[in-house]
Amino acid sequence: MFYLKDNFLAKEECNHLIKYWEESPNKKVYDFNKTTLVKLTHPTDGNRWIDDLLYYIGQKCSALTDQYIKCDNVEIVQWTPGKFMRPHKDGNDVCSAIIYLNDDFGGGETVIRFNDPRGQELTIEPKQGRIIVFTNGGENGYYHWVNKIKNSNRYSLSLWFVPPN
Numbered sequence: 001m002f003y004l005k006d007n008f009l010a011k012e013e014c015n016h017l018i019k020y021w022e023e024s025p026n027k028k029v030y031d032f033n034k035t036t037l038v039k040l041t042h043p044t045d046g047n048r049w050i051d052d053l054l055y056y057i058g059q060k061c062s063a064l065t066d067q068y069i070k071c072d073n074v075e076i077v078q079w080t081p082g083k084f085m086r087p088h089k090d091g092n093d094v095c096s097a098i099i100y101l102n103d104d105f106g107g108g109e110t111v112i113r114f115n116d117p118r119g120q121e122l123t124i125e126p127k128q129g130r131i132i133v134f135t136n137g138g139e140n141g142y143y144h145w146v147n148k149i150k151n152s153n154r155y156s157l158s159l160w161f162v163p164p165n
Contacts, residue, residue, distance in 0.1 A: 001095065001135045002112065002142075003064050004124065008131035013053075014101040018155050020050070021076040035083055037075040054159070057097055057131075061161050064133055069094045069161040076101075079108060079154040085146040087113070090160060093137035096144075099157040100126040106150030113143040123147075126154060136160070 009017075021027075024038040040050065058071050072093065090096060098110060103126050110124045112134055124132055135141050 001064060001133070002114075002122070003131075003133040005131050006127060007129045009053075009099055009101075009129040011128060014099075014128050014155075016049070017076055017157055018101050020047075021078060021155065024076075035077050035079050037077040040074045040076065057099075057159060058161070061095055061097055061133055061159075065094055065135075065161075067094070068164060070164050071159055072162040073160045075158050077156050077158055079146070079149045079156070081105075081149050081151050081153075083146075084148040087111075087143045087145045089141040089143055090137045093141070093160045093162055094135070095133055095161050096136040097131060097133045097159040097161070099131045100128055101155035101157060102126075102153075103128045105152035105154045107147050108149045108154040109147045111145050111147060115140065115142060126156075 021038050027036055027038055029036055040054070054071060054074060058069070062069050105126075108126050110126070110132065111121055112124070113119055113121045124130075134144065136144060
């Protein structure tokens with residue numbers, strides 16, 4: 001499953017999430033690719049706008065996968081120049097959603113390799129407000145990666161979904 005929609009979030013909404021990242025005291029460096037992120041709990045600590053956004057994305061992803069799924073992890077991620085992610089699949093997740101919060105940087109494309117005999121790949125250019133949702137885990141999951149960031153910072157909102165317990 002693959003889904004792409006431009007203008008899923010407005011510029012102001014994207015900027016709001018970047019500002020939330022900038023003001024968060026809970027920034028962590030993720031060892032796998034040395035990116036800096038803010039893990040969000042769902043529900044958050046009273047941020048109704050983000051809670052509503054995460055609920056809406058979850059409903060959209062459930063409809064796309066034709067099953068009830070729940071958000072297992074959500075992060076606002078800052079990718080600095082030189083950072084990238086190698087090809088991988090994500091455990092037993094049903095799907096992932098990525099929303100690009102800015103596009104004023106070079107590189108940082110998301111690449112997805114579909115499960116077909118030809119190994120077709122799709123390179124997705126980051127565009128502010130664009131959402132992509134794709135099958136990312138298990139035997140049906142797609143290999144995916146992030147190309148090296150060339151200049152400036154790339155911000156994204158990333159969500160992972162799993163079946164309910």
